[in-house]
Amino acid sequence: AQSVTQPDIHITVSEGASLELRCNYSYGATPYLFWYVQSPGQGLQLLLKYFSGDTLVQGIKGFEAEFKRSQSSFNLRKPSVHWSDAAEYFCAVDLTGTASKLTFGTGTRLQVTL
């Protein structure tokens, strides 16, 4: 069955430390891949997406993600976390090629300590 897995339910990092959030997918073909962030009381905001080309994708707010076909992974990274990055992060995939049918993972909640 097709699936998106975010293995870490909750992660705590210190402000200024580096961050990596994991995402694995299980599909026959390479889907379009997305990372969204959801702050408390707000809707989801797109951080970045991958659909082809360079496997290292740059996004907003200093985030980047690397697509690794051999590992079926699309991990999100940030070199130095800020307290305002505390939020819930969702990985999503789309097989239609139009980003119109997103399947989301269960999310990773990021807590940032000062």
Place this chain on the structure above:
Amino acid sequence: EAEVAQSPRYKITEKSQAVAFWCDPISGHATLYWYRQILGQGPELLVQFQDESVVDDSQLPKDRFSAERLKGVDSTLKIQPAELGDSAMYLCASSLGLAGPGGETQYFGPGTRLLVL
């Protein structure tokens, strides 16, 4: 910056009552989505509109849920009767509705948090 508007932001209702949520997409966006997000899970697509037509409602529980987008602009999602298991965040999103390389970006509203007692 244009945003997707949703109302109400919070709704408390008793089971067996009817509830309705409203969404106003970003102006010019032809595609509108309704998602349900149960606590601790990612959003799940309920229904997708292209203009006023339903494109995908395969995950919509049609015995109690209905959605409409009569003029192809704003949309209403209704639940009747509400059940305890319907407690969740209901998110609306919109996109331009144009096909092309790289796909589209869905813009999400703040959501309506529903609590059914």
